[in-house]
Amino acid sequence: MKNIFLKTQYDADKRGHFKKYGGRYVPEMLIPALENLEKSYYEARKDPKFTQELMELFQNYSGRPTPLYFAKNFSEHLGGAKIFLKQEGLNHTGAHKINHCLGQALLALRMGKTRLIAETGAGQHGLATATVAAKFGMKCTVYMGKVDYERQRPNVFWMERLGAEVIPVMHGTQRLKDAVTATLQDWIANVDDTHYLLGSALGPHPYPSMVRDFQTIVGLEVKQQLKENYGINKPDVIIACVGGGSNAIGIFNPYLEDKNVRLIGVEAGGKGIGTVGNHAARLQKNPKVGVVEGYKSYFLQDKDGQVQNTHSISAGLDYAGIGPEHALLWEKKRVEYNYVVDKEVIEAFNLLARKEGIIAALESCHAVAYAMKLAPKLSSKKNIVINLSGRGDKDIFIVADALKDKKWKEFIKNKSREKN
Amino acid sequence: MVSIQQQLQKIKKENRLGIMTHIVVGYPSLKESEKIIQTMADAGVDFIELQIPFSDPMADGPTIMQANRHALQNKTKVKDAFGLMKKMSGKISIPLLFMGYFNTIFNYGVERFCREAMECGCSGLIFPDIPLEEEAKEHFLKFAKKYNLSNIRVLSPASTPERIKKNAEVADGFLYFVGRKGTTGAKTKLDEALNCNLEKIKKYVKIPVAVGFGISETKHIKSLIGKAEVAVIGSAVLDRYAKAGIGKELEGVKKFLKLLINSASYKKPTR
Ligand SMILES: Cc1ncc(COP(=O)(O)O)c(C=O)c1O
Numbered sequence: 001m002k003n004i005f006l007k008t009q010y011d012a013d014k015r016g017h018f019k020k021y022g023g024r025y026v027p028e029m030l031i032p033a034l035e036n037l038e039k040s041y042y043e044a045r046k047d048p049k050f051t052q053e054l055m056e057l058f059q060n061y062s063g064r065p066t067p068l069y070f071a072k073n074f075s076e077h078l079g080g081a082k083i084f085l086k087q088e089g090l091n092h093t094g095a096h097k098i099n100h101c102l103g104q105a106l107l108a109l110r111m112g113k114t115r116l117i118a119e120t121g122a123g124q125h126g127l128a129t130a131t132v133a134a135k136f137g138m139k140c141t142v143y144m145g146k147v148d149y150e151r152q153r154p155n156v157f158w159m160e161r162l163g164a165e166v167i168p169v170m171h172g173t174q175r176l177k178d179a180v181t182a183t184l185q186d187w188i189a190n191v192d193d194t195h196y197l198l199g200s201a202l203g204p205h206p207y208p209s210m211v212r213d214f215q216t217i218v219g220l221e222v223k224q225q226l227k228e229n230y231g232i233n234k235p236d237v238i239i240a241c242v243g244g245g246s247n248a249i250g251i252f253n254p255y256l257e258d259k260n261v262r263l264i265g266v267e268a269g270g271k272g273i274g275t276v277g278n279h280a281a282r283l284q285k286n287p288k289v290g291v292v293e294g295y296k297s298y299f300l301q302d303k304d305g306q307v308q309n310t311h312s313i314s315a316g317l318d319y320a321g322i323g324p325e326h327a328l329l330w331e332k333k334r335v336e337y338n339y340v341v342d343k344e345v346i347e348a349f350n351l352l353a354r355k356e357g358i359i360a361a362l363e364s365c366h367a368v369a370y371a372m373k374l375a376p377k378l379s380s381k382k383n384i385v386i387n388l389s390g391r392g393d394k395d396i397f398i399v400a401d402a403l404k405d406k407k408w409k410e411f412i413k414n415k416s417r418e419k420n
Numbered sequence: 421m422v423s424i425q426q427q428l429q430k431i432k433k434e435n436r437l438g439i440m441t442h443i444v445v446g447y448p449s450l451k452e453s454e455k456i457i458q459t460m461a462d463a464g465v466d467f468i469e470l471q472i473p474f475s476d477p478m479a480d481g482p483t484i485m486q487a488n489r490h491a492l493q494n495k496t497k498v499k500d501a502f503g504l505m506k507k508m509s510g511k512i513s514i515p516l517l518f519m520g521y522f523n524t525i526f527n528y529g530v531e532r533f534c535r536e537a538m539e540c541g542c543s544g545l546i547f548p549d550i551p552l553e554e555e556a557k558e559h560f561l562k563f564a565k566k567y568n569l570s571n572i573r574v575l576s577p578a579s580t581p582e583r584i585k586k587n588a589e590v591a592d593g594f595l596y597f598v599g600r601k602g603t604t605g606a607k608t609k610l611d612e613a614l615n616c617n618l619e620k621i622k623k624y625v626k627i628p629v630a631v632g633f634g635i636s637e638t639k640h641i642k643s644l645i646g647k648a649e650v651a652v653i654g655s656a657v658l659d660r661y662a663k664a665g666i667g668k669e670l671e672g673v674k675k676f677l678k679l680l681i682n683s684a685s686y687k688k689p690t691r
Contacts, residue, residue, distance in 0.1 A: 028579055029598060189601050305524050305526070
């Protein structure tokens, strides 16, 4: 059985501080619930039965281990380093989000909670939450910014089929951060029976550490698969997209102490990082520390500390903050943070589909797009692992729009005429 | 200007429940905020919270959230809040407090914020999202104290005796008790467990207690008499303002507050 609870020099202290980042900045009404969650998380860490149960769910319910696939055509096309894809999109529900959902659902059961609530951007985390809620017989409410509710419609539809109530959030920028706020507000009102199943490695302590631990399975599998299937001791580079930072921290965590492995997080450059509101690249220009949504980290904010609008073609990266451990990893220069723009993301999406027959989520395509720039500069002896955090089925409307697909438009038109 | 302590004593002497009201700076406009504050003071409230608008006000319900958004769309800045505080504290005698979210203070610099708040005539700070555990890093209590600002601790029905005790130790001026689980917003019924919760709080808290969240009717005020020292009326005033006919907003607010204030008097001195 794998130990997912690793220790690294970048871990948080007992109060959830990753040096100056993280912490627990919430109103008093949420403190007891967070203390309770922290307690049951620490107990679970020490309980082999918990890990065993989680591993069984990973395997039998989610389909883990997910493949580590050598993308030969793609690598040869780029003409440089070898590229391996960690296929998190082949999980049940289509993304890495199920990992921390299963973990947190087990904790919620332990705490005797009967209702799960969650925020979602791309809808993948909401979908995974609705899924575990159905499986464990819990009620479920998912908050989704109105913009995301519209653009990730397929996931809204599936969440509702799974029995979840999906609420579009009309406040603020109507995106992920506003969904987080709405979910916190629901939690404040219903804290007795409800667990807030947070969807990334952010928020107040213990979420950043807990979500990281449940995602660490990804990096641990990569380690084993590289060795056993490819005879590779360690990768030279690992690349992952960074929204809140859950998929990235999951694949990085087992390698944090090994300085020979280059770690790269890719942020959403949107339409370009020159203009406020056009991107979600928090660590690129002059990152600014703030305290928002219960934790201290870097946020896109103005002079007064008002959180700024963001844009990304991928809803899952369209977020103004970044998990606190990433803030520390950036400060310590352990992880490099770069960005790619929407246009490059669509190119990456197309190339991967054509060369490997893999339709990847637009979030994950940020990592792919960066690899396309890096791989040709490296020798064929170098190995790059990309965390392909999700599959792209959910993005059908966005991709069709971006590619201005005429047949699809026609289809939608006809479909809307069909009714009555 | 009267201090929070003096105002509390006055309330006690007058045998009544104190009233604290709330405005969002810049909603519906900076000019109008000024008039609302004046109207509230004229109506006879005891304290007024000036909320500094924030983009992500997590403890606020729909009414106040909307007001925050509106104020920011009006391009209300933190310096406008200081400006308003300065102007109004010079005009009216009751204590004015800043309410808001910690990112505003953090971003401004904790010491600088506290110093300038004091210089503008602010009497206290209500910032619900900065718990005691972060004090070692932020020094929020320390600087509030240094600059003579009452640090109003906020407790809720979810607070355990341990949390109540911890907060009671550092609470200053009065304690703000959130009367029910949930965000801000006017409700027709107060939480049934309120009395019970208040007793729990009173066991550990020796300073006056203000009860907020959901208070919108005279019967709410009456039910608090003898159980708490101050009633906080937040969203209900905003709702009243919004519902009044154009040009009659201030008059509407004044009438509403008068009604509530009149119901806050003890018939007989209790105990
Ligand atoms: C497929 C996929 N990848 C990545 C992300 C970004 O989240 P994180 O940075 O927490 O992995 C999301 C979020 O919705 C997602 O759906």
